[in-house]
Amino acid sequence: MYQHYLLLMPELVESEECNIGLDVEGHFSGLAKQSMKFHNAIAELIDNSISANIKNKDYFSDDNVGESFRIQITITRYSDRVEVIVADSGEGMSPEMLRNDIWTSGNTDNADGVLNEHGFGLKNALSFLTRNQGNPPFTIISRTSDDYKEGHFGKVKGPISREMSRDIGKFRDLWNEGAEALEDPETGTRVHLTTSNEILQSSYRRATRLETISKAIREHFGVTYRHYLQKTDRNHIIIDWEDKVTNDSGEASVKPIYPEFKTGEDENGNEWYRSDDIVVEGEDGNQYSAKYKRGIVDWEATWEKYERDSYDGIATGEGDSPFRIYYQKTQATQGIDIVYNGRTLKTGLIEKVWDRPTHNQFNDFVGEIIISDEAFETVNNKVDINDNSILWLELKENLNQEEWYEPIKYGRTEKEAGIKQRLRRKLEAQMATENVRAEKGFDGVDVDLLQEFEEDYEYIYEVKRSNANPIDVYQCVMYWDAYSRTDDSNLSKVILVARSIGDNAASMVDRWNNRQDEYGDEYNIEFQPLSEYDLD
Known part of the structure; x- marks a missing residue:
């Protein structure tokens, strides 16, 4: 160990060698090869920032919310790299922690925050994101209220090696960078790191624009930290992004992401939304509980909620769900989430549980299965529950033994053929209707339903079980064109019946209704919701 004071560099006051105490090449290169995604690794740093602010292990059961956090994430993309800053105004790290404690493998001696479980988070994130490469791959700067002289900060700069040092000095410019949104600028931690565009894009591979990727990251964090963001409006995660390649930039506040649920009862008198406490016994003979909440999503209410201005552009979906990634009304996203100490570890589980x-x-x-007791174990990178833990296995057994705990089937998810049949019966019951039938094969086009009226005019119906999309509007136009060419056509209107209609599809309806067909007649296409016929 060495310690010296440098007088020639006015910013630097003290430098001391870090105590790594590990096989640097083997240990950290192994962590770098983990199967993670960008947002999972950044979440490790967010966990540390939350833990630096929130110490109360009963945070979610305590009505007195005295602790809160404010975290700023800055993402800057260049053609050859991505620079990230995760900044908080928590309690900060002492000089000794920066030099010694945080580099010890699995160290939990100082892990006293609500999300500090394994002591691997910082090392996981830095190793995976930087691959220990860059110039420098990372810089950590921190300050507590009691351990530093006024205007002085502790700093450690990578790469991780036995030559790495902890410096103390007046690093004010570095300290202020990426921390503009923080309320208490004099304590906390800033992690500056360099990663690759490939790793950044792992958060949403369908996009190349940083604006879209940032929105996807916002949704990831909105799901992961929704319980913290819902606990008090003083908890904030802010994402700043700038693309140096396209000269675009923006800022967004992370909002809690979770669907709204159907209220009332099913045909058997059971509530659609249910909540139960499940008690399991550990190897130590003690009893531990988990809360199990579940229900049937009200997609219309979910859309309505996330289209409000207060949610600032979160609603980006085009189908039943307003979300881009989660809760999509699909097999891939159905099921329950695992929530541990207020942090969502895993989403959309059916096969893993039942x-x-x-x-x-x-x-x-x-x-959701909400677990608050630390006796339940998670894996080291906190992306899942430990499948082999005794408590989890017993909890899973309880969920499989009780019929009441099973996934809820929604009895109205009938196929479109069933909806068409019910609509046909309703149309036949209308006054002035002469006939309703499924029309097959006129001019190569099959029609869902053709309604003939006594007054000698006709309606065509296109029926969709889910939301109406632009392609469905185009199908209605094809019906109009094809049927208008038949000799006995008396077509007056084409009606698109669906659960709801998006803005793009609605605009497309308006555009076609302002046009004329090949015979000079104006198109007449109309949208009607399933609810108008009591079919929703």
Whole structure:
């Protein structure tokens, strides 16, 4: 160990060698090869920032919310790299922690925050994101209220090696960078790191624009930290992004992401939304509980909620769900989330919990298993529960033994053929209707329903079980064109019946209704919701 004071560099006051105490090449290169995604690794740093602010282990059961956090994430993309800053105004790290404690493998001696469980978070994130490469791959700067002289900060700069040092000095410019949104600028931690565009894009591979990727990251964090963001409006995660390649930039506040649920009762008198406490016994003979909440998603209410101005552009979906990634009303996203100490570890679970495969009848089923007791174990990178833990295995057994705990089937997810049949019966019951039939094969086009009226005019119906999309509007135009060419056509209107209609599809309806067909007649296409016929 060495310690010296440098007088020639006015910013630097003290430098002391870090105590790594590990096989640097083997240990950290192994962590760098983990199967993670960008947002999972950044979440490790967010966990540390939350833990630096929130110490109360009973945070979610305590009505007195005295602790809160404010975290700023800055993402800057260049053609050859991505620079990230995760900044908080928590308690900060002492010089000794920066030099010694945080580099010890699995160290939990100072892990006293609500999300500090394994002591691997910082090392996981830095190793995976930077691959220990860059110039420098990372810089950590921190300050507590009691351990530093006024205007002085502790700093450690990578790469991780036995030559790495902890410096103390007046690093004010570095300290202020990426921390403009923080309320208490004099304590806390800033992690500056360099990663690759490939790793950044792992958060949403369908996009190349940083604006879209940032929105996807915002949704990831909105799901992961929704319980913290819902606990008090003083908890904030802010994302600043700038693309140096396209000269675009923006800022967004992370909002809690979770669907709204159907209220009332099913045909058997059971509530659609249910909540139960499940008690399991550990190897030590003590009892531990988990809360199990679940229900059927009300997609219309979910859309309405996330289209409000207060949610600032979160609603980006085009189908039943307003979300881009989660809760999509699909087999891939159906099921329950695992929430541990207020942090969502895993989403959309059916097969992992119940001895049954996913199925379309569960597409509207969403829920949570909320675990607050540390006796339940998670894996080191906190992206899942430990499948082999005794408590988890017993909890899973309880969920499989009780019929009441099983995934809820939504009885109205009938196929479109069933909806068409019910609509046909309703149309036949209308006054002035002469006939309703499925029309097959005129001019190569099959029509869902053709309604003939006594006054000698006709309606065509295109029926969709889910939301109406632009392609469905185009189908209605094809019906109009094809049927208008028949000799006995008396077509007056084409009606698109669906659960709801998006803005793009609605605009497309308006555009076509301002046009004329090949015979000089104006198109007449109309949208009607399933609810108008009591079919929703």
